[in-house]
Amino acid sequence: MEKARISSIQLFLLIIGFLYGSTVIINPALSAKNDAWLAILLGGVGGALLIGVYASIALLNPSKTLVEILMDRFGKLIGNAVSILYIWYFIHIASLVFRNFGEFITTMTFPETPMAVVIGIFAVLLVYGINSGIEVMGRTSELFVPFIPVTALIISLSLITTRDFTAFLPMLENGMALVLNAAFSFITFPFGETIAFLMLFPHLNKKENLKKVAALSVLFIVVLCLFIFIRNISVLGSDLMYRAIFTPHLTSLLIPGLNVEPLIDINLLIGGGTKISVCIYAAAKALSQVLGISDYRKLTTAITTFCVVLSIWVYENVLEMFSWAEKVWPYYSIPFQMVIPLILLFLSLKKRAEPSKSRE
């Protein structure tokens, strides 16, 4: 176990960067069209509960990573098997974010550049960051993540004159089912994916802050997403917003006499970079613990290379990416994000109850 430590504020910013990650370009809540704000709120509540579960698991098993917890609770054989599934899941998330990122850059900024080049260069940078250790990742997020709300604010203020604040009317036009569906998608992506942080929580220097940090970051992201949604719909109108492939980018194009689309690219680089780093770090760390390798750094390059290849191979086209994120991902994620963590929580609670009895 390395002795690296991250502070509460660093963890807070890492979670924000992670949650914001690719949500900036694919926000599953938007499938609720006009009522996405409701989906964001409902999803935020669900997401907060879910992250609360993860934080409780971490607190009940102090200084243990997800793999160690799984081994403790499920025994060696099943623990190993489930860990390997989780490693796959983290790798999968990382590749999907890679793909989102590549797809965005090739659609918007460099249409003639092969996606492999875009993703590859980004990956090299991230490997360097991950190999520098969790402390460096924490400090980097401290430096960069604050840019995300600042750019969102800049773009919003520049567009303050071209707005229609009644654009989100009428309410619930397409029924509550659509909203609930979107809210559920929004819980699984991005909130449920923070399960990867169970590999990072042991590094937090003040454990007592964990729940507070988690709650605050969720609150922050919900407010930010709401803010961005209201901006987008009041500028674009619900029809165009639903038609656009990358909504925030289109919004930023409309600022009169100013070209700020690179700001969105920067947001994505920061958020996506944080998310991919955390996922790959979690995967490498977990794999090293399963295999009994002392240093996870030996595995990062291999895992990242695998992610890059997978990211290019995983979807045939851009629309598949969107329909996957909205339709398949939520259900695929249920066991990883909800079923296993809930079992873990239950077992951990039972475990805590037992020794106190036996001591008496």
Next chain:
Amino acid sequence: MKCRKDKYAVKIAILAVLSTVLLLLTGCWSYRDLTEINMVTALGVDRLEDGKVLVTVQVVEPAAIQSTASGKGKGGVTQQKPVFVESYEGETVFDALTSMLSIVDKKLFLGTAQVLILGEGLSKNGINEVMDFFQRNHEMEYDTVDVLVAKDVTPKDLLKIETDMDPIPAMYIKKTAENTVSRAKVKRTMMIDLIKEMGNSGRQAVIGQVAKEGEKEVRTEGAAVFRDGKLAGWLDPYATRGYLFATGEVKSTIVNIPADSGKISMEVIRSKGKVNVVFRNGEPALLTIQVVLEANVGEYEGERKLDSPDDLHRLEETLGEEVKKEIRMTVNLAQKDYSSDIFGFGTQVHKYHPQYWKKVKDGWNDTFSKLPVDIKVDARVTRTGFIKGQIKKDG
């Protein structure tokens, strides 16, 4: 000792390799120099009889503009034209633009486009089909392109005009549309507004109209009314202003009203318009248009002096009536002749009465045409300029 030196050398080597890589990664992949592209300033799109699309581009030559600006070139050398205009047929807009490279030397860059002119033939057939390209293409700048519909002239002929006022004809056309802020007689539609409204069945598109005026000039006046993406008819300059008053797009304009002995030009300096739908028993019963405007006396061709507040109150009334008349004219055209809800009443219904909207969505334009419209204009006259009345000879 030797070993340490080796390590040092390796470090330098790595640094050297990294810096070389850095040098190779400077530009963008598909970077093109200014001299390697043709900057498109205006686009014209028309539909031919056989269903093909005729695309016209106006391309600017930056070098030629410079020499035009710095005094008519050198003696004896033939002056290069600042722009050239080319047309090409294709199955789609994109096809035509790319195939056009068989007669044009460098790749056409659309990011600099200022004006998009739609042909009358195309407009009658429907504009939604060709607008797809402009939304999809990553080079287009939605918010800087003015869209106009050419009346009685093809976009090609219009773009061939060479005016003396601006070296780039496209900029000249754009500016004549832009100056509607002071006259309000042409509807100015930016591409982004059109794109936003295209999918909206609660409000039909209205696009400014441009026509040819002599050999060297254009006239941007009036507007084209669309219904479900197809040209339904035209608004004359006054009906256009009525439309702009109702939708609150008038910035400033001159409204002429009759006075006791002569006429007065009122300068509208502020105007707000609002449309609404009044529902009774779950059905729309009345459409309302409310306009609040503020005006000054700009010119008085008559003999009376304007010296009491009552005079101004009387002017307010007449001005209100005049504006009301214009709006009424537009409403009649939209309801009776074109059956197209250009004011956006449907959007109001959609927003505040979604259940009812679901029922009438497809036939809204017909419902709209049958509803009574109530127009209220509240005009305020505040100032009379520098003088109170006409110059009069003493005695």
